Amino acid sequence: MTRALAMISGGLDSILAAKLIKDQGIEVIGICFKSYFFNESNAKRMVKQIDVPLKVIDISKEHFEMVKNPKHGYGKNMNPCIDCHAMMMKYCSKLLKEYNADFIVTGEVVGQRPMSQNKASLNLVKKESGIGEKILRPLCAKNLEPTEMELKGLVDREKLLDISGRNRKVQMELAEKWGIVDYPSPAGGCKLTEPNYARRLEELLKFNDNISKRELEMLKLGRHFRVSRNAKIISTRTALEAEELKKYITKEDIIFLARDFKGSMSVIIGKPTKEDIEFAAKITGRYSKGKDEKNLYIKYGNYSNELNNIIKINPAKDEEINRYIIK
Structure with a gap:
C-alpha cells in the first residue's frame, strides 16, 4: 500500500x-x-x-x-x-x-x-x-x-x-x-511572525547569545524594559499574566508589588544595579492603581521569599517608559 x-x-x-x-x-x-x-x-x-x-x-x-x-x-x-x-x-x-x-x-x-x-x-x-x-x-x-x-x-x-x-x-x-x-x-x-515577539527576541539576541528556554517563554508575557546590559524588567498586564510569568521566575529573580494598591507585578531578571532596582519599582508604581499618586511604597524581594524590602518612589513618567520599553 x-x-x-x-x-x-x-x-x-x-x-x-x-x-x-x-x-x-x-x-x-x-x-x-x-x-x-x-x-x-x-x-x-x-x-x-x-x-x-x-x-x-x-x-x-x-x-x-x-x-x-x-x-x-x-x-x-x-x-x-x-x-x-x-x-x-x-x-x-x-x-x-x-x-x-x-x-x-x-x-x-x-x-x-x-x-x-x-x-x-x-x-x-x-x-x-x-x-x-x-x-x-x-x-x-x-x-x-x-x-x-x-x-x-x-x-x-x-x-x-x-x-x-x-x-x-x-x-x-x-x-x-x-x-x-x-x-x-x-x-x-509561529511566534517569530508576530512583530512584538520578534522585536523582543531581536533585542535579547543583542545582549545574550546563550538564551535559555525560560527567557524565550518570558518574551511572550507582559511589557519588557531594557534597563542595562545585564538586567531587564518585565511588567505584567493582568493577574492571569502574572500567574503565567511565575512559572518561569527563579529564586534569583526579584519581584515587585505596590504595597497599598493592586496592579501590575514586575520582575527584574539578570544582575541589576541599585538604580535598576529603583527603576523597576517606579515601573511597578506606574502600572498600579496608584499610578496618579505622588509617592508610592513598593515592596520587593527575591521570588519565593517574603517581600520585606520597601522603597518609596514616584511612578515612572511617560518619557522614562518610552526610553526603556522594548516596543
Whole structure:
C-alpha cells in the first residue's frame, strides 16, 4: 500500500492536503514539528477531524540555532521560513525510511506567502532539503510540474488541485464539504511572525547569545524594559499574566508589588544595579492603581521569599517608559 508522510503545521492548508491524499486510498501519517516558537496543540486537534495519526518531533535546539543566523534570511519579522521549511523537509526525508513511506505531503500553495511560497522559494526548499522529487503539494500541484509520484501513478494528478494566491475561498469550501470546522486563523501559530515577539527576541539576541528556554517563554508575557546590559524588567498586564510569568521566575529573580494598591507585578531578571532596582519599582508604581499618586511604597524581594524590602518612589513618567520599553 502506498504511504505518505504529511507535514501538519496545525493550519487548515496542511490538513486539507493530507485529506486529499488520504481520499485517494493512500495511508497518511501526520508529522508535526515543535520548537520554542510553535507547538503541536493545533495539529493534534486538526488530525482528529480527518482520522490521521500524528508523530510530533521536537527540533527546538537545532531550530533556534538556525533562527539566530538563517542562510536565506528572515521574512517580515524574525521568521526564517525558507530555512525552516528546508530543515523540516530534511527531517522528513530521514523518516521516509523509518516509516517505509513513499513521499512527503505539504500544504503549501503557490503565491500564498510572498517570501516562502512562490515557485522560486518552493524549488529552493526542495534543493536545500536534499529530498529530491519526493515532495508533493496537493493543493497547488496542477500549477507545478508533475512529480515523480504522479508520473509513476502512485497519485492521481487529476484529483489534485490548482489553488494559487492568497484568497482562501477554495480551502474554506473544502473544509465545509469535509466537515472540518475547528481550525485556526491563517495568521499561523509561529511566534517569530508576530512583530512584538520578534522585536523582543531581536533585542535579547543583542545582549545574550546563550538564551535559555525560560527567557524565550518570558518574551511572550507582559511589557519588557531594557534597563542595562545585564538586567531587564518585565511588567505584567493582568493577574492571569502574572500567574503565567511565575512559572518561569527563579529564586534569583526579584519581584515587585505596590504595597497599598493592586496592579501590575514586575520582575527584574539578570544582575541589576541599585538604580535598576529603583527603576523597576517606579515601573511597578506606574502600572498600579496608584499610578496618579505622588509617592508610592513598593515592596520587593527575591521570588519565593517574603517581600520585606520597601522603597518609596514616584511612578515612572511617560518619557522614562518610552526610553526603556522594548516596543
